[in-house]
Amino acid sequence: MPVAGALRPLLTRDYVQFRQPANEGMTWLAMPSTSVTVIINLGAAFGGLPRAFVAGLTDHGDVVDQRGEIDCLDLKLTPLGAYRLFGVPMNELTNRVVDLADVARLRPESLDDDLRKLADQGPEPAREVAWAWQRLAATNGNALVNDLAAEVGWSRRHLVNRFHAQVGLPPKTVARIMRFEELLRRLTGAQRFAEVAAACGYYDQAHMNRDFREFAGTTPSEYLARFPSVQYPWVPAT
Secondary structure, three states: OOOOHHHHHHEOOOOEEEEEOOOOEEEEEEOOEOOEEEEEEOOOOOOOOOOEEEEOOEOOOEEEEEEOOEEEEEEEEOHHHHHHHHOOOHHHOOOOEEEHHHOOOOOHHHHHHHHHHHHHHOOOOOHHHHHHHHHHHHOOOOOOHHHHHHHHOOOHHHHHHHHHHHHOOOHHHHHHHHHHHHHHHHOOOOOOHHHHHHHHOOOOHHHHHHHHHHHHOOOHHHHHHHOOOOOOOOOOOO
């Protein structure tokens, strides 16, 4: 389901409608994420969650076992897009799931219009924070926070505080997650782990393994053995 052009900078991809029959289910490892998720159920609520909810940035992984009937819309927002739409400090949503009604009104039948209204009324992220986010994204997390602060003309402490409030996590943590996301994109089991670690900007394989265990609770080899072909089910394959 395509996103209107003016809204594209606020989201990481098009809307996805996900349907799961009542007699089916899926288990996957939900990894740390630099996206804010909005779920709007078109059918019954699932998993004991609100009928529509927002899930903020996460800095750890969890095994998800989702069974039963689901029919919902899934939106993936950039953190700064979510900050503009919802107008709340994003660190208040970090590692949390909250009822969508607490932060916004979004209706499936008028989703584009509702998002446009929220964007028109919402706060603009600081240019310095937006620039730091873009630099981190462009380097897959391989940019130093001290360098980012110097380049925007802020102290490190000021950048960390403003970034944390408007993005949801400190820039160093976001950098590590972005690097980890790049690792997951490259990790297929067909290559040497040391080569993947170097390509993603880790000091060595041990450094990669430490981040993998912290973020996913397992090792790369154990992850590939347990989840050899599992993708997060609401993200279309690329």
